[in-house]
Amino acid sequence: MSAAADLTGALGLAYWAETSIKLGVALIVIPTAALMLGYLFLLKMMAFMQSRLGPTDVGPYGTLQLIADAVKFLQKEDIHPAAADRRVFRAAPVVVLASSFLLFVVLPTGPDAVVENLDTGIFYAMAVSSLSVLGVLMAGWASANKYALLGGLRAAGQLIAYELPLILAVMGVVIQADSLNLQEIVRVQAEGEIFGFGLIGNPFILTQFIGFLIFMIAAQAELTQTPFDMPVAETELVGGFHVEYTGFRFLLFFMAEVATAFAFSALATVMFLGGWWIPGFDFDAPILNVLGPVVMLVKILLVAFIIFWIRFTYPRLREDQLQKFAWKVLIPLSLANIVVTGIFKVVL
Amino acid sequence: MVAQNIAFGIIAAITVAAALGMVTTRNIVHAALFLVAVLGGLAANYVLLTAEFIATTQVLVYIGAVMVLFLFGIMLTRAPIGRIPQMTGATWPVAALSALALGGITVYALIDRFGTDSLATDNTVFRTADVSDSVFSQYIIPFEAVSVLLLAALIGAVVLARRD
Secondary structure (H helix, E strand, O other), rough: OOOOOOHHHHOOOHHHHHHHHHHHHHHHHHHHHHHHHHHHHHHHHHHHHOOOOHHHOOOOOHHHHHHHHHHHHHHOOOOOOOOHHHHHHHHHHHHHHHHHHHHOOOOOOOOOOOOOOOHHHHHHHHHHHHOOOHHHHHHHHHOOOEEEEEHHHHHHHHHHHHHHHHHHHHHHHHHHHHOOOHHHHHHHHHHEEEEEEOOOOOHHHHHHHHHHHHHHHHHHHOOOOOOOOOHHHHHHHHHHHHHOOOOHHHHHHHHHEEEEEEEHHHHHHHHHOOOOOOOOOOOOOOOOOHHHHHHHHHHHHHHHHHHHHHHHHOHHHHHHHHHHHHHHHHHHHHHHOOOOHHHHHHHO | OOOOOOOHHHHHHHHHHHHHHHHHHOOOOHHHHHHHHHHHHHHHHHHOOOOOHHHHHHHHHHHHHHHHHHHHHHHHOOOOOOOOOOOOOOOOOHHHHHHHHHHHHHHHHHHHHHHOOOOOOOOOOOOHHHHHHHOOOHHHHHHHHHHHHHHHHHHHHHHHOOOO
C-alpha cells in the first residue's frame, strides 16, 4: 500500500494510469515467465536429462523448438466434443489462467517494484492459488469424457489434501516474521541476524528448513508435477482433465501450469531465501528496484530448477500413497513445525 | 465515493444475476458454479468495504475449499451434462417464502443494530492485525463458542461416516 502510494507520488500518475501500467507489466511478465521456464527447463533440461532429441535439433542449439511448438498450438483446430457443455468447457482454462495471473499481483521484486503490496500478502496468494482447482474440475466435467472427469476428480482430491500442508508450512514463516505481508517478510529476513552475524541477514530457510521442505513438496503436488502427477498420468488417463483440449485452449492450460510454477518458486524465494534483498544494501535503497528483480529471477530459476529436476527424475506415486503421505506425514509434521516455531517465538 | 458506488452497483448486479441463475438453472453443476460467482461477488464487495482479510478468507474458504468439495461430491456421484429432469423446481413457492423470511430477519437485524451508521470515508484499510486483535480480545467468547461448535460438527461427521 505505502510503497505503491510512494511510487505513484514520485511519478505523479493518476490511479487509472498506474493501474493500467501495472496490468500491462503483469500481462507481459506472465507469458515471459512461462516461456522462460518452458524453454530452459521443460525443453532443454528435460532433453538433456532424458535424452530427448527434438529440443536440441530445431534451429541453432534447439532455440526454435519453442516457436515451433507455439505455432503448432495456435494453428490447430479449436475442437469442442459434441457432448460437451460448451460454456463451461470454454471458461475452464480462463479460470485456471486467472488464478495464476492473480498470484503475480503480490510478488515483490524490489522495495517499490510490486504490483500491489497487499496487507494480507501471502494469505492472498494461498487463496487465489486455490482457485485453479475450480477450473480443473470444470474442465474435467465439461469435457463429457470419463478420463477427463477422473483426472479432474484426482486433481481436486490431491489439491485439497496438499493445500493444507502448503498453508501450514507458510504459517511457520508468518509466525517468525510477525506479518502476512510479503515485503515485511523480506524486511525481517534482511534485518535478521544469525547469532549476531548480520551480513547476509537471516534467510528463513535456516530457521524454517522443515517448513521449506514441506512447502516445496506441497507446491510440487499443487502444480501436479511428477511424482504427484496422478491427475494427468498419461499411462492411465491419457491426459487427465485436459485430454479434450486442443490448440490455444490447451496452450492456456499449459501456460498457466508453467506460470504457476514460476509464481510458487517466487513465493518460496520471498519466504525462505531472502527475496530480492542483496546483502550489503540498505533495505529500501532505490537501486534495489533495478537489481532486485535480477536477484529474484536468479533465485526463482534456482528453485524452479529443483521443481523440474524432481519432475524429470522421479517415478509417480500411487493415489493411496499420495493421500497417505499428505494426511499422515506432511500435515502432522507441519503442525509440529508450527508448535515449535510458536514456542521459540514466545521464549526468545 | 462515486467510483465505489459504481463498482458496488456493477458487482451487486452480477451477484444478484448469478444468485437468480443458481436457483433457476436445471443443472446441478451449473448451480454450483453460479454459487461460486455469488460468493466471488460477495468477496469483491468486502474489498469495497476495505475488509481485505475477510475478502481473502471468503475466497480461500468458500470458493477454494467449500465449493471445490461441493463440486467434488457432485461429480463423484452423478452429474450429467444438460438439463436434469428431476430438477423441476416444483417447490419454489416454499423456497421463496423461506428466503423472504430469512432476508427479512437479516435486514431487520442489520437496520435495528446499525441504523444509519456509515463507514468512515477516508479509505482506511482494516489491517489484519486489527481483525485478530478484536477477535482475540473483544470477541473471544463468541470465537471460542464457534470453535467448539465446529469441533462438535467435525466429530459428529466422523461418527456418522464411520459405521464399523
